[in-house]
Amino acid sequence: GAVVSQHPSWVICKSGTSVKIECRSLDFQATTMFWYRQFPKQSLMLMATSNEGSKATYEQGVEKDKFLINHASLTLSTLTVTSAHPEDSSFYICSALGLAQETQYFGPGTRLLVL
């Protein structure tokens, strides 16, 4: 149980385009999901907390107009990188908070490369 999927697993796009990443909780409902960014050989950096039916809460320094988050249902949250630039290239990981609201379950990650 507690499986989280992400799609796509990797994406290459041209600078200036927008990219959407999906995060789904497959066998449980998640009222809260998180989006992280991870640079090579570094720890996870929390970008935002996504709550179903409400606006996401962004961490300091994260541009909310750049990284659009939508949590439209209890099993799906999306992260859209708008007008992507090479510096947005990174590994993006989502997680979902389990039913007991105590443990996060992570997706496999999405590697984004902006050319």
Place this chain on the structure above:
Amino acid sequence: AQSVTQPDIHITVSEGASLELRCNYSYGATPYLFWYVQSPGQGLQLLLKYFSGDTLVQGIKGFEAEFKRSQSSFNLRKPSVHWSDAAEYFCAVGLNTGGFKTIFGAGTRLFVKA
């Protein structure tokens, strides 16, 4: 402020040898404590967690961790390491203060030599 410290950036052990990865946290109360493992290019997999009760917790893949309140530590151990254990290990603290938040340590890279 809350923080998680993993003092070892990387550790190398021989296959079959025992392993201990260190983790210290800074928080006013007893937090939720987690250990996650990440293989290259993958997401994080939960190894084990501590919320309350028995301070020695068992996890998957033969891992265990011991919570020591007096030392604010939650070290991860395994009696005999396998080559497949080579990965990045993250200690994390979960805080539930008007919304859940997890703070991750910087990670420890484990290398296993034959």
